[in-house]
Amino acid sequence: MPELSRREFLKNAATSAAAAGFLSAGALDLHANPLGLPIGCQTWPVREMIAKDFPGTIKQLADAGFQTIELCSPVGYAEHGFGGLAKYTGAELRKILGDAGVSCISSHFGIKELRDNQEARIAWAKDVGLTQMIVPSLEGPKKPTLDDVKRAADEYNKMGELSAKAGLQQGLHNEEFELSTVNGKRTYDVLLELLDPKLVKFQFQVSTISQGYDAAEYFTKYPGRFFSMHVQGWSAQTKKIMPVGQDTLDWKKIFTAAKTAGVKNYFVEMNLDMMKASVPYLRSLQV
Secondary structure (H helix, E strand, C coil): CCHHHHHHHHHHHCCCHHHHHHHHHCCHHHCCCHHHCCCEEECHHHHHHHHHCHHHHHHHHHHCCCCEEEEECCCCCHHHCCHHHHHCCHHHHHHHHHHHCCEEEEEECCHHHHHHHHHHHHHHHHHHCCCEEEECCCCCCCCCCHHHHHHHHHHHHHHHHHHHHCCCEEEECCCCHHHCEECCEEHHHHHHHHCCCCCEEEEEEHHHHHHCCCHHHHHHHCCCCEEEEEECEEECCCCEEECCCCCCCCHHHHHHHHHHHCCCEEEECCCHHHHHHHHHHHHHCCC
């Protein structure tokens, strides 16, 4: 909306209920968030809170300034605080999230639950309104052979194909197996070669900089392969996780590269205090 017409709208509608709703619900959208995307957070760090009070936890995240959240599956993460989500229907989950003013299009799933019954997990994802189904790891051996990596990639390509038929995008995070090496190469890089770009996208864990995996470098080297990232601040001096903006990472460079790569969403993932402390910086960051 042009600046002049926006001012006229606000002036003419200032006393109306519509204007009040616009100002309250849209206040966060007026901030120049990086990538022009809503500020998101992963719910894994608040799993113990979610186990006790899901609606209250989501409201707390919304009050902290998060506009979108990423869930963890109540099946694959049942023992980690998310099992209680199974008592809600997809419509009920959407209402809880909507009432808190947040959206949710993404969730993590364990590879085992997809092996056991991917069709059921797809059905749940669609009920909740997800468009992304992400696994944290393909869970191959710690010291894989190339055949191990190929088998894992073949299996996940087939899972990606099944999800694609249902209108969902399968994604891969980078955890233990993906951070191994095979034949002198990073397993992660080999998977980027073996996994079908149309069937599997990638979600980059920024904190893997601690092991030499640079987000901007990967986004630049593999355009179009990444659609999401988990955001953590990292101090090169202390070698510790820090709030975003209070660390030593070049976030303007990372988000600029992410934009080029095609990243569509990002989720802050640290302890709750650090996540809250990251919001003001993310609101002000322009790329």
